[in-house]
Amino acid sequence: MHPLMRCDRTRKWALENLAMETQFIISPSNISKHLKELSKIGNLGERLEDGFLRASWSDEETAAMEYIRAQGESAGLQGRYDAVGNLFLSTPFDKEENETSTGEVIQIGSHLDTVPRGGLFDGGAGIVAGLEAILAVVKSEKALKRRLELVIWRGEESGTFTTVFKGSKAAFGILDASCLENVYGGVTLRHAIEGQGYDASLIEQGTATLAQDSIDSIAAHFELHIEQATKLEKDNCDIGVVSSIRGPRRFRITLYGEAAHSGATPMGSKYRSDANLCMAHTIVALDGLCSQHIAGGKDLVQTVGIINTDKAVNARHPEIYESAITKVSPLAYFSLDIRSNNKATLESYTQSALSLIQDKADELSVKVEIERVGSSDPLEQLDPCLQDLLEQSARDLGYSSQRLSSGAGHDVAVVAQQRKSDGTTIPTALVFIPCRKGISHNPMEFATDDAIHKGAMVLAQAIGSIC
């Protein structure tokens, strides 16, 4: 059986398109051209490595959106901004009037804002690939049963105005209004939105900018993003089909031992209450616990990013600086970031990890304090039909692909959690392409034209199969 047949919805779409022989063509030079033009907007210097700043609702963000709008409109798409300034670039409505139109829309979304000293590709790669994918289908002159729409969300990054997913959340009426008072660059978010000619009142009211029938009409929503990690690069793989988005549980763990003379104090926990040693044993035991769970088939990543280090300007434990080569350490602390794409796994693993930390401390005569510093729930599953579709599209094009979890959140996760009138969620999909060394939120962020082109081709093949 054809893989798309396993799923009711894609079976329907596949049957509709069984006769499809269309090849969608995207010129690699278009990808290069768009990237070159975008690299002149919000750039902090002449070279890519100088980085970018396109703050949320800044002139630079608007200018980048306007460049894409112009490109889309000159190829026949119709652009409109919603009440808060998200941009929707759509195939013409008049095409819907043909007799086969379902009234549905297939979207590809991403963003064009950046973190301060960010790169060109986080968000940008998704918009360029999405635009070219839609234009490729348009140019194929395939009769469209579903409109195609590029969505450029405003203000995805928390790097400006603190809050993440601002535009997409506002579109669905779920952006917490308190963030309007967040300040970046000396102005409030409210002021920035109004400065670009938009209206913060819907955000204040918690009202969606999209009408419910618009939401109900979304047949599928895609996003393409650079991976921001090295799995694809290290596996030499073209396309990542994201199956889920991990959610984190985060902790700060502080261990209290007793200072003692390093030469005079015998080894062993009867004599030494060694915070550093306890920390090392705890981290290794946590690593073992995590490996066990992964071997048991669980999705988990676990990271101790901070050990005994605070910026001097914001030190939580200044006494850490009294440590010495010849002193058994009376204090140690570390951060723990646990993520899973499965909420039950996340909760049960976290429970085991916290017990383990307490047990190790008891065993090694050290006192422990555990502070919870952040958590959010995973998006357990992106749409499985669309995953099959993307995988099949990559296969059709001769590209290598793999399924993987996303460690970072994206606008698509906001869309995935919205309900239609009939109670169903919006089918969503996330495509990853490799980026150099996994670097992101950094001027050294880089993805090749070829990687973006392959991603755009997969998007075109996928939306072309179901539109």
Place this chain on the structure above:
Amino acid sequence: MHPLMRCDRTRKWALENLAMETQFIISPSNISKHLKELSKIGNLGERLEDGFLRASWSDEETAAMEYIRAQGESAGLQGRYDAVGNLFLSTPFDKEENETSTGEVIQIGSHLDTVPRGGLFDGGAGIVAGLEAILAVVKSEKALKRRLELVIWRGEESGTFTTVFKGSKAAFGILDASCLENVYGGVTLRHAIEGQGYDASLIEQGTATLAQDSIDSIAAHFELHIEQATKLEKDNCDIGVVSSIRGPRRFRITLYGEAAHSGATPMGSKYRSDANLCMAHTIVALDGLCSQHIAGGKDLVQTVGIINTDKAVNARHPEIYESAITKVSPLAYFSLDIRSNNKATLESYTQSALSLIQDKADELSVKVEIERVGSSDPLEQLDPCLQDLLEQSARDLGYSSQRLSSGAGHDVAVVAQQRKSDGTTIPTALVFIPCRKGISHNPMEFATDDAIHKGAMVLAQAIGSIC
């Protein structure tokens, strides 16, 4: 066989003293009195917890020495300062003229200087106990075949003028003259020595202040010291008979990984080059290696005192402050202090430890740099005859005792390394008494009058058996 008979020298002494029935009596109130008087000299406040500062060759050090001299002389001892200001308080020479005199001397030494904000007991306990032990034997009116002598070495602590064991090294002509230019409190060591009325020229010439025949006449040299660790306290033991003094090998180890997104990067060293995780595995493996060697009967202690922490004012790796909860760490560093009382153990263990560090780094895809930052050799054995003697003395008095290694150096280690004309070394012994929580070099340093009294009693019993 009586334990002292196992050893030629103590057999001789024991046979000489076989008929000894003398009980040496030390009044606990004398101990209290001396401590009370010393607590008024160089004290930084009214309370013990305010701490002390008696710098090397300061008025305060001299005043403390003068108090002890006055106490000794009023009980019949004779005091004299050597050329650099070490004080020797001896039983009268005229007693040597009795027909049984061997012309030998039995010494008890320690010091009265302190580190800045130090305590009353580091050095002070040894001087008070030594004085009372000698006076107890004198008062017993035992006929002395060997003179008894209390030695108060100048400037033992490196806390002032950087260099350690200054007085005892000068006495034997082995103090490096360059230290005369070291500065503390705005004056050079040379200036401080001259300020107390002594002469730095012998130090410059590398000439001993003690004549060779004085050195040759030392039959035994004892020191009593607070343990500066918690083994005796935790074992509820009265007396530590020190068998050896450990020497250190010290390192700074830096691990270089690669920064990566904590949520997006899969586990395992194919994807993660995690410096913090590699450090934890390395420290745990080192702990296992050390335990193995200890189980195999080796004397070893090993401490990771510093992890990822430098005082901001002197930071070696400022990039450590770019660590984050959500970032796989690209950098970690730690200190390693390895000590043993056996040079061969120290060298072979250090070799194994360094190989292990390299192996772990290779295994976990991390680069490693190892920097050697200090080493000195252990004093492998204090005099075994005197150890037997001290242990027997404790047993005679009904005190608990144990043999242990000293992690810190003491003046007695300088004495132990000196040669007599006949090529033999000076027999030396070190007695430890418990101190509260092992705290030392700290105003909270504390030993009970009872602990010092028991130490003094053991010293009296020991020297009384062989003088």
